[in-house]
Amino acid sequence: DARVTQTPRHKVTEMGQEVTMRCQPILGHNTVFWYRQTMMxxxxxxxxFRNRAPLDDSGMPKDRFSAEMPDATLATLKIQPSEPRDSAVYFCASGTxxxxxxxxxxxxxxxxx
Amino acid sequence: AQSVTQLDSQVPVFEEAPVELRCNYSSSVSVYLFWYVQYPNQGLQLLLKYLSGSTLVKGINGFEAEFNKSQTSFHLRKPSVHISDTAEYFCAADFGRHTGFQKLVFGTGTRLLVSP
Structure with missing residues (x-):
């Protein structure tokens, strides 16, 4: 089965450090989402993103978060600087x-x- | 406001018993509806989806859901659950079907606990 691959699976970092999360969407999928999951x-x-172009990032704290798709096989989510409140599980999803x-x-x- | 509500945070049930997980949505326009399952430490897996047509939708693992437009509901059902069905279940709606602007909004999830 085709899979969406995310790396790393786990990341522990100190406050203030830059964090980069990567996502490889399924080949042929033109839509990519980043979600964050917390208990609260x-x-x-x-x-x-659709066809690599950002369509909506209104849910993202603009001052510290950034999301890009440098090519069709890679999506990245960066946090700089990171804060304890950013602790969560970050999911990437793809579709058409x-x-x-x-x-x-x-x-x-x-x-x- | 467009939203998805799952009123039950947790549903305990015995093995082989039937179960219904409730989902209601709020929207003035037509929506696409989904149910996802999340097992511990895993991503979300699509169980089933309603886009159009028959209001009774069958999914994987023996689950089915019924779209009720008048009740704005999309409840998930299974006639006989297994221990392995223990997981978190999320209802989601895409409110952008008329604009092509896909944006899944999730409910808060229902934890299904199946015991022997």
Whole structure:
């Protein structure tokens, strides 16, 4: 089965450090999402790309978060500087505009100490 | 406001018993509806989806859901659960079907606990 691959699976970092999370969407999928999952807030949409162009990043703290798709096989989510409140599981998901039903990666569990 | 509500945070049930997980949405326009399952330390897996057509949708692992437009509901059901169904279940809605602007909004999740 085709999979969305996220790296790293786990990341522990100190407050103030830069964190980069990577996502390889399924080949042929033209839509990529970044979600954040916490106990308090549940699943929150951070960013949304279609054909590599950002369509919505309104859920993302602009001062410290950035999301990019340098090419069709890679999506990145960066946090600089990281803060303890950023501790969460970050999921990437991909899909197509023709076939709804997005495929999620296994997530990156981020702990900021 | 467009939202998805899962009223039950946790549903305990015995093995082989039927179960229903409730989901309601709030929207003035038509939506696409989804159910996802999340096992511990894993990502979300699509169980089933309603886009159009028959209001009864069958998914994987023996689950099904019924879309009820008048009730704005999309409840998930399974006639006989297994221990392995223990997981977190998320209802989600895409409110952008008319604009093509896909944006899944998730409910807060329901933890299904199946005991022997």
């Amino acid at each position: 807030q549940g699943l929150e949409l951070l960013a949304y 505009t023709e076939n709804y039903g997005y495929t999620f990666g296994s997530g990156t569990r981020l702990t900021v100490v």
